[in-house]
Amino acid sequence: MATRPYHHGALRPALLEAAELILAQDGLDRLSLRAISRAAGVSHAAPAYHFGDLRGLLTALAAVGFRRFAGLLAEAATSPADPLRALGRSYVRFARTQPALFSLMFHNTVLNGNDPDFQAATGEAFAALARVTAARSPSPDDVSSRGRALASWCLVHGFSMLLLDGRLPSQPGPDALLEEVLA
Amino acid sequence: MATRPYHHGALRPALLEAAELILAQDGLDRLSLRAISRAAGVSHAAPAYHFGDLRGLLTALAAVGFRRFAGLLAEAATSPADPLRALGRSYVRFARTQPALFSLMFHNTVLNGNDPDFQAATGEAFAALARVTAARSPSPDDVSSRGRALASWCLVHGFSMLLLDGRLPSQPGPDALLEEVLA
DNA sequence: GCCCTATCTTGACAGTGACAAGATTGACTC
DNA sequence: GAGTCAATCTTGTCACTGTCAAGATAGGGC
Numbered sequence: 001m002a003t004r005p006y007h008h009g010a011l012r013p014a015l016l017e018a019a020e021l022i023l024a025q026d027g028l029d030r031l032s033l034r035a036i037s038r039a040a041g042v043s044h045a046a047p048a049y050h051f052g053d054l055r056g057l058l059t060a061l062a063a064v065g066f067r068r069f070a071g072l073l074a075e076a077a078t079s080p081a082d083p084l085r086a087l088g089r090s091y092v093r094f095a096r097t098q099p100a101l102f103s104l105m106f107h108n109t110v111l112n113g114n115d116p117d118f119q120a121a122t123g124e125a126f127a128a129l130a131r132v133t134a135a136r137s138p139s140p141d142d143v144s145s146r147g148r149a150l151a152s153w154c155l156v157h158g159f160s161m162l163l164l165d166g167r168l169p170s171q172p173g174p175d176a177l178l179e180e181v182l183a
Numbered sequence: 184m185a186t187r188p189y190h191h192g193a194l195r196p197a198l199l200e201a202a203e204l205i206l207a208q209d210g211l212d213r214l215s216l217r218a219i220s221r222a223a224g225v226s227h228a229a230p231a232y233h234f235g236d237l238r239g240l241l242t243a244l245a246a247v248g249f250r251r252f253a254g255l256l257a258e259a260a261t262s263p264a265d266p267l268r269a270l271g272r273s274y275v276r277f278a279r280t281q282p283a284l285f286s287l288m289f290h291n292t293v294l295n296g297n298d299p300d301f302q303a304a305t306g307e308a309f310a311a312l313a314r315v316t317a318a319r320s321p322s323p324d325d326v327s328s329r330g331r332a333l334a335s336w337c338l339v340h341g342f343s344m345l346l347l348d349g350r351l352p353s354q355p356g357p358d359a360l361l362e363e364v365l366a
Numbered sequence: 367g368c369c370c371t372a373t374c375t376t377g378a379c380a381g382t383g384a385c386a387a388g389a390t391t392g393a394c395t396c
Numbered sequence: 397g398a399g400t401c402a403a404t405c406t407t408g409t410c411a412c413t414g415t416c417a418a419g420a421t422a423g424g425g426c
Contacts, residue, residue, distance in 0.1 A: 043375045147363030158341025165291045180330030226406045
C-alpha cells in the first residue's frame with residue numbers, strides 16, 4: 001500500500017460515502033468523525049475542513065438522503081394507477097431499506113436545519129409529496145384539502161417511524177400491514 | 184454545605200429526576216451520566232450501580248415516560264364525547280409538552296427494548312390505545328378494523344413526530360392543525 | 367521558478383462511558 | 397454490644413470522542 005497522497009482529490013464525497021456506510025452498518029451512535037476519517041484513510045481532523053463539525057457532516061449526509069428520497073418519491077408520483085398509494089409505498093420502502101439514514105434525516109437535534117443545502121434537499125422531497133396530494137383535491141387552497149394532504153403524510157410517516165422502532169406487529173409483514181393501514 | 188452522606192437513600196429516583204430535568208432543558212445529546220451524577224451530587228460512577236450503563240438509565244427514564252403517557256391516554260379514553268379524538272389530542276399534547284422525553288421514548292437505538300420494566304411500561308400505554316380503537320370496531324378480529332386502528336395510531340404518531348421535527352406548517356398552530364388532520 | 371491559497375496533518379485538551387478496586391454504611395446475628 | 401456481610405457509593409484509570417490551533421504540503425497562476 002503506497003503512502004496516500006497529501007491531497008485526496010475528492011475527499012468530501014469520499015467522507016460522505018464512508019459515513020453512509022458506517023451509518024448503515026453500525027448505526028448513528030457509532031458514527032464518529034474519527035471512524036469516518038479512518039475509513040476514508042485520512043487524519044482525524046480532515047473532515048473539519050469540509051464540514052466544520054460533526055453536525056455539519058451529518059447535515060450534509062441527511063441532505064444526500066433527502067435528495068435520494070425526493071427522486072424516489074417523484075418517480076412514484078408518476079404511477080398511472082394510484083399515485084398517492086404509490087407514494088406511500090415508496091415512502092415506507094425508503095424508510096425500511098435505509099432505516100438509519102431515514103432516522104437521521106428526521107433527527108433534527110443532531111442536524112443543522114438552517115443549512116441552505118439541507119433546506120433545498122428537504123424542499124425537493126416535500127415538493128414531490130405536495131404535488132401528488134394537491135393534485136387529488138379539487139380546490140388546493142381549501143383547508144380540508146390541506147388537512148387530507150397532511151393526514152396522508154402523517155400516516156405514512158408515522159407508519160415508517162413506528163415500524164423502524166419495532167412497535168408494529170410483525171405479522172403479516174410490513175408490506176401487507178401497510179396495505180391494511182392504507183385501505 | 185455539609186458533606187453529603189455516603190448513602191444517598193433514594194438515589195435511583197433522584198438520578199431519574201435529574202436526568203429528566205437535564206433532558207428537558209439541554210436535550211439528549213447533553214444528557215451524560217456524569218452530568219446527571221453532578222446534578223444529583225454523587226460521584227460519576229454512582230449511576231452504574233443502579234442502571235448498569237447509560238443505556239440502562241435512558242431505558243428506565245423512557246419507562247417512566249411511558250407510564251405517564253399511559254395515564255394520560257387512559258384518562259382521555261374516558262372522554263364521553265369522542266374518545267378516539269380525545270386520545271389523539273392527548274397523544275399529541277404529550278409529545279408537544281415533553282418533546283425530548285417523547286423522542287427518547289421512541290428512540291430505540293439508545294434504549295434496551297428487552298428490559299422487562301420498559302416492556303411493561305410500553306404495554307400499559309399501548310393497551311390504552313388498543314382499548315379505544317377496538318371499542319370502535321364492530322368485529323375486533325377483522326383485518327380492516329385492525330387497519331383502521333393502526334391507521335389512527337400512525338396518524339397521530341406521524342403528526343407528533345413531524346411536529347417535533349419542525350416539518351409541519353407553523354400556521355395555524357399545532358392545535359388547529361391537528362383538528363384539520365383529524366377531520 | 368515563485369508565491370499563494372486550498373487542503374490536509376499533527377498535537378493537544380477537556381469531556382465522556384466503562385471498568386476495577388476499594389471505601390463506607392446499615393442491618394442482621396450472636 | 398461486637399462482628400460479619402451485603403448493599404451502596406467513591407476513586408482512579410483507560411480508551412475514545414469532538415474541537416481547536418498550528419503547521420505541513422501541494423498544485424495552479426504568474
